[in-house]
Amino acid sequence: MTVHKTRTLFEKIWDAHHVADTATGAALIAIDRVFLHERTGAAALKSMAAAKRPVCDPTRVFAVMDHIVDTRPGRGDGTLMEGGSAFITETRAAAKAAGITLFDVNDRDQGITHVISPELGIVLPGLTLVAPDSHTCTQGALGALAWGIGSSEAEHAMATGVLRLDRPKTMRVTYRGKLAPGVTAKDMVLALIAVHGAGGGAGHVVEFAGEAVRALDIEARMTLCNMATEFAAMTGIIAPDARTFEYLADRRYAPESFDEPYWHTLRTDDGARFDREIEIDAAALAPMVSWGTSPEHAMPVDGTVPQGPPRAHEYIGLDAGAPLLGTPIDVAFIGSCTNARISDLRRAAAMLKGHHIAPSIRKALVVPGSSAVKRAAEAEGLDAIFTAAGFEWRASGCSLCFFAGGESFPEGSRTVSSTNRNFEGRQGPGIRTHIASPETVVASAIAGVIADPRKLMAGKLMP
Amino acid sequence: MTPFTTLSSRAAPLLRDNVDTDAIIPSREMKSTGRTGLADGLFAPWRYLDAAARTPDPEFALNRPEASGAQILLGGANFGCGSSREHAVWALAEYGMRCVIAPSFAPIFRANCIRNGLLPVTLPEADIAAMAWQSVTVDLPAQEVRCGDGVHRFEIEPEPREMLLEGLDAIDLTLKSLPAIEDWTSMDRKARPWVYLERTQ
Numbered sequence: 001m002t003v004h005k006t007r008t009l010f011e012k013i014w015d016a017h018h019v020a021d022t023a024t025g026a027a028l029i030a031i032d033r034v035f036l037h038e039r040t041g042a043a044a045l046k047s048m049a050a051a052k053r054p055v056c057d058p059t060r061v062f063a064v065m066d067h068i069v070d071t072r073p074g075r076g077d078g079t080l081m082e083g084g085s086a087f088i089t090e091t092r093a094a095a096k097a098a099g100i101t102l103f104d105v106n107d108r109d110q111g112i113t114h115v116i117s118p119e120l121g122i123v124l125p126g127l128t129l130v131a132p133d134s135h136t137c138t139q140g141a142l143g144a145l146a147w148g149i150g151s152s153e154a155e156h157a158m159a160t161g162v163l164r165l166d167r168p169k170t171m172r173v174t175y176r177g178k179l180a181p182g183v184t185a186k187d188m189v190l191a192l193i194a195v196h197g198a199g200g201g202a203g204h205v206v207e208f209a210g211e212a213v214r215a216l217d218i219e220a221r222m223t224l225c226n227m228a229t230e231f232a233a234m235t236g237i238i239a240p241d242a243r244t245f246e247y248l249a250d251r252r253y254a255p256e257s258f259d260e261p262y263w264h265t266l267r268t269d270d271g272a273r274f275d276r277e278i279e280i281d282a283a284a285l286a287p288m289v290s291w292g293t294s295p296e297h298a299m300p301v302d303g304t305v306p307q308g309p310p311r312a313h314e315y316i317g318l319d320a321g322a323p324l325l326g327t328p329i330d331v332a333f334i335g336s337c338t339n340a341r342i343s344d345l346r347r348a349a350a351m352l353k354g355h356h357i358a359p360s361i362r363k364a365l366v367v368p369g370s371s372a373v374k375r376a377a378e379a380e381g382l383d384a385i386f387t388a389a390g391f392e393w394r395a396s397g398c399s400l401c402f403f404a405g406g407e408s409f410p411e412g413s414r415t416v417s418s419t420n421r422n423f424e425g426r427q428g429p430g431i432r433t434h435i436a437s438p439e440t441v442v443a444s445a446i447a448g449v450i451a452d453p454r455k456l457m458a459g460k461l462m463p
Numbered sequence: 464m465t466p467f468t469t470l471s472s473r474a475a476p477l478l479r480d481n482v483d484t485d486a487i488i489p490s491r492e493m494k495s496t497g498r499t500g501l502a503d504g505l506f507a508p509w510r511y512l513d514a515a516a517r518t519p520d521p522e523f524a525l526n527r528p529e530a531s532g533a534q535i536l537l538g539g540a541n542f543g544c545g546s547s548r549e550h551a552v553w554a555l556a557e558y559g560m561r562c563v564i565a566p567s568f569a570p571i572f573r574a575n576c577i578r579n580g581l582l583p584v585t586l587p588e589a590d591i592a593a594m595a596w597q598s599v600t601v602d603l604p605a606q607e608v609r610c611g612d613g614v615h616r617f618e619i620e621p622e623p624r625e626m627l628l629e630g631l632d633a634i635d636l637t638l639k640s641l642p643a644i645e646d647w648t649s650m651d652r653k654a655r656p657w658v659y660l661e662r663t664q
Contacts, residue, residue, distance in 0.1 A: 016655075019647040020640060026622035028640060030647065032658045040548065042496040053634065059660040083494050090496045127658065134547040134571055150549035150575035151498075152633070160637045161644055166620045198481050199541035199567050232541055232569050255657035294481045294544075311479070402546075405491035421545060423483045425508045 006269035008170050009239050010205045013145045013266075017128050019162055028162040033060055033122055034154060035113050035131035036100075038091040039067040039404075044132060044151045044158070045094035053159040058099035061158055062122060063091060065105045066112045068404050071367050071394035077105060080406025098158075111370020111396045114138035114337040118222065119372055121251025125240035125266045130157050135337045135420065136235070137228040141221035142248070143240035143266050145205070148229060168234045169275040171204040172268075175212035177283035182454035185216055185223040186339060186418070186437040190288035190298040192280060193231050198296040201233030204276065207268060208238050212282030218247040219341040226338045227420050230295040239267040287453055289324055289436040290422040292316050297422070301325060301440060301452050315424050316432050317412075324450045329434070331415035332357065332364040332391070332445035333427075336401040339418035339438050340369030342376045348438040349377075349385040351456055357390035358448025363409065364391040367399040391445075403428040416444040464580045466630030469602045470561050472534040474610075475524050476595035477506075482538055483545035484572060488554040489514075490546075501554035525558075535599050537591050538565035543572025552579045562601050564591055564608065577623040578633060584608060584617045603628055 007015070019028040036044060041063045048055070055061055068084040069075065077088045088105065095102040103109045109116055114135055117123045125143030130136060132154040139146035149157070157163055175188060193200065206228055208221075216224065221238050228236030245258040286300035292312035299306060305313075307320040318327065334340065334348055345368065357364045366386045368374040374396055377383055383393045400407060401419040408428030409415070415433050418441050422433040436444070439453035446456065492504025503517070510525060512518045519526045525533075536555070542565035543551060552575040555563070563576065564584040576583045582603060593613070600609040603624065608615045626633060637644075652659050 020643050022622060024621035024625050026620070028637065028644065030644075030651065039490075039493070043498065046496060047498070051634075057659075060658075081491070087496055124657065126655075132547055132549070134545065148547040148571050150547055150552070150571060150578060152549060152578040153574060156634050156637065159634050160641070161648065162637060162640075164622060164633055164637060166622055197541075198544060199569075202541070202567055202570065229571075230544075232544060232567075234570050253660060296481070309480070402485070402490050404493075421483075421485070423485050423545060425489060426485055429508070429514070 006272040008268045008272045008274060009143070009207055009237060009266060010145065010170050013126055013128065014167065016126065022164055026164050026166050029165050030128065030162050031130055031157040032127040033062070033129040034157050035117060035122070035129065035136070036061070036063040036091070036154065037067050037113050037133060038065045038087045040132040040151050040154070042087060042090040042094050044154045045098050046090065047151070048155050048159060049094065049097065053155070055098045055100060055158045056161045061098070061100040062103070063095045063100055064103040064110060064113055064116060065091065067398045068406070069105055069397040071397045071399045073395065075105060075395055081404040084404065084406070108371055111372065112337045112340070112398055114222070114226070115341060115369035115373065118142055119251070119370060121248050121254030124248065124254060125244060125263060130154065130163065134229040135226055137233070138222050138226040138337050140225040140228065140235050140237035141218060143238060143244055145235065145237060147235035169204045171201060171206045171233070171276040171278065172274040173206055173208050173278045173280065174210035175208070175280050175282040176210055177212060177281055178215065179212055179282050179285065182287055182439060182457050183285050184437045184439060185220040187285050187288040188212065188282065189224050189227040190290070190295065190435070191285050192278070193227065193295045194288065194298040196231070196278065198230060198294050199232045201228065201231035204233050206231065206233045206236045208236055210282070213238060214241065217343060218243055219343040222341065223338055227295065230420055287437060287440050289434050289440060289450060291318055291324060291434070293422055293424050295420070295422060295435065299324065301450065325452060327450045328360065328414065328448060329416050329444055329450060330362045330413040331409055332361055332441050333400050333415055333417040333419065334438050334441050335365065335367035335369070335399050336419040337369065338420045340367060340373065342373045344418070344438045345373065345377050345382050348442045349382040351439060351442045351453065352389045352446070353385050355389055355446045357445045360448040361390070361445055362413070364445050365394060365400060366391045367394045368396045371396050400427055402426055403431070416441050416450060464630040464632060467561065467580055467582050467603055467627040469600060469604070470534060471598065471600040472532070473529065474535040474537050474564070474594045474597055474599040475530045475533040476537040477524050478537060478539050478592060478595070480539035481541045481544055484543055484548050484551040485545055487543070487551040488548065493548065493550050498553045499557065501550055502557035505554040505558045529596055532559070534559055534561045535601065536560050536563045537594055538563055540566040540588070542568050544569035547571045549575045552576050552581055556581055564594070566591065577626055580627065580630060582627055586615050586617055590615050
C-alpha cells in the first residue's frame with residue numbers, strides 16, 4: 001500500500017528544488033531566478049569578478065536600477081543621493097560584464113524589482129527566486145518561493161545555482177470572511193503584524209490563505225506578501241489559482257501555456273500540517289495606520305494609540321491614549337513595492353478625483369512602481385487627476401520609501417506613506433512616518449490630518 | 464573567513480527590541496559599492512548627536528569608555544530586522560564585533576552574520592540583560608555562554624555551527640558539489656523546461 005503524504009505548497013516547492021543534503025544535514029536548494037538592483041548588485045557582481053567566479057547561468061539573472069534612481073522628469077545617471085551615480089554606472093558595467101539581463105534607468109521595463117518581475121513573468125508559480133532585497137517576499141503572491149537574502153548569498157546563488165539552507169518551519173495565516181469597504185490587503189498584513197508582532201513569523205514560511213485572500217486580485221496579493229518580511233518571516237506565499245495564471249498569460253518570460261497538470265498541483269494538500277496556524281477574521285478589520293516606529297506599532301485608524309515603548313512615543317510625538325484621527329500631517333506619499341501598482345493608483349485616483357490636497361501639506365508625491373505602470377496610468381489619465389489634486393507625478397523608482405541622502409523633508413515632518421517601514425529615520429532624519437493603505441494616504445492628504453478613508457468614500461470628509 | 468571558536472570580551476548592551484538594519488547602518492552611510500569603510504557609519508543615527516559632524520553622543524552604549532574593545536553586542540528581540548543590507552554586518556564586523564546575543568534575530572540578518580564569521584547567539588531576554596557590561600565568554604564548540612557563575616546553553620543548527628567553527632567559505636564548499644548540481648540541473652531541464660531561458664539580448 002502506498003502512503004501518500006500530504007504536503008504544503010512550500011514543501012512541494014522545497015522538495016522539487018532539493019538537489020542534495022549537505023554533510024551537516026542542511027540542503028542544497030536550486031535557485032531558478034536571481035534579481036539584483038543597483039544598491040547591492042554591483043557589490044555582489046564585483047566581488048564575484050574579483051574572485052574569478054562566473055555567473056553559472058546568466059540567462060536567469062536580472063538586474064534593474066530602482067533604489068536610488070532619480071524620479072524627476074528627464075532623469076539620467078545622476079542621483080539626488082550624493083555619490084549615488086557610481087552605484088548605477090558600476091552596476092551597469094558589472095551586469096554587462098557578467099552577461100546578465102539589465103533593465104536600465106530609462107529602459108521601458110525599468111521599475112521596482114518586485115513590480116517588474118511579475119509584470120514580465122520572470123517570477124512564476126513553483127519557482128525559487130532570490131534577491132538581495134528584503135521585499136523579495138512580495139513575489140510569493142504568484143505562488144513562487146521568493147525571499148530576500150544578503151549580497152554574499154546572492155553571489156552564492158549566482159556562482160553555484162543553489163543555496164545552502166536549513167529547512168524553515170511552516171505557518172498558515174487564514175483570513176476568514178470578506179473585507180469591509182475601504183479595507184485592503186495593506187490593512188490585512190498590518191493587522192497581522194500588530195497582533196502577532198514584528199518578530200511573529202521568525203523562522204517560518206507563511207502561506208496566506210482563506211476566503212479574503214482568494215478574493216484579492218493578484219496585485220493586492222503582492223501587497224499582502226510584501227510585508228511578510230516585516231513579520232520576520234522567511235517569506236510569504238499564496239497558492240496560484242485561475243487569477244494567477246490569467247495574470248501571467250502572455251508575459252514576456254512566462255511559458256506559452258499553463259495547461260499542464262503540473263501547474264494545478266501547486267497548492268497545499270487537504271489535511272497537510274503546518275507548524276503553526278493563525279486565523280484572522282477579515283470582516284472585522286478596519287483601515288490600519290502605524291502609530292510608532294515598528295510595523296507592529298499599527299492600529300485601526302479610528303482607535304487610540306496604545307502604550308508602547310517610551311522611545312517610540314517620544315520619536316513619533318504621540319502619547320498613549322491619543323487618537324490618530326486629526327493628527328496634522330506634512331507629507332503624503334504613494335509609492336513603493338508595497339502599494340504602487342496600477343490598481344493602487346486607480347483606487348487612489350478614484351478617491352482623489354474632484355478633491356485637492358489640504359493647503360497645509362508641504363509635499364504630496366506619487367511615484368509609480370514601474371515605467372509600465374506609469375505609462376498605463378498616463379494612458380488612463382490618472383496622472384492628470386493626481387496633478388490636478390496637488391500631487392507631484394514622478395518616474396518610477398523606490399523614491400521616498402527610504403532616505404539615502406537625497407530627497408527628504410524638514411526634521412520632525414510627519415508623513416502618511418503607502419510604504420512598508422516606519423523605522424526611526426527611515427524616510428530621513430527625524431521624519432515621523434505613518435504607514436497605511438493608498439486609500440488612507442489620499443483621505444489624509446485631502447484632510448491635512450490622518451483621516452479615515454471610509455469617511456471619504458461615504459462623502460463625509462470635510463477638508 | 465576567520466574561524467570562530469571561543470571569544471571573551473566585555474558585552475555592550477543595546478537592549479532595544481526591533482533594532483533595524485537602517486539604524487545599524489543608514490542607507491546614506493553606504494557610500495560606495497564595496498564592503499568596507501562602513502564602521503564609521505555604524506549606528507550613526509544613535510551614536511552621533513550630529514551625524515554630519517560626527518559628534519559622539521556620550522550616552523550611547525558604544526561611546527561609553529567601558530565599551531572600548533567590546534566584541535560582543537547584546538541586543539533586543541528581532542534584532543537586525545528590516546532591509547537585507549549585508550552592510551549592517553560588514554559595519555559591525557569592521558567596528559570589531561564578533562558576536563551578537565539577542566532573544567531573537569531577523570532571518571536575513573542572521574544568515575548574513577554567519578556568512579561573515581559573526582556568531583548570532585539566541586538566549587532568553589533576562590539572561591542577556593544580566594550580561595550588560597560584564598565579561599562574557601562565548602564558547603561555540605560547547606554551545607555555551609558563560610558570565611560570572613552563569614552558564615547558558617544556546618542552540619545553533621549544525622550547518623552554521625560548522626561554517627563558523629571552520630571559517631568556511633560557503634561558495635568554495637558548495638562548488639565541491641558542482642557535479643551533483645549539474646546532474647540535477649540536466650534532469651530538471653527536462654522536467655521543468657520553462658525555468659530555463661533563452662538568451663534574449
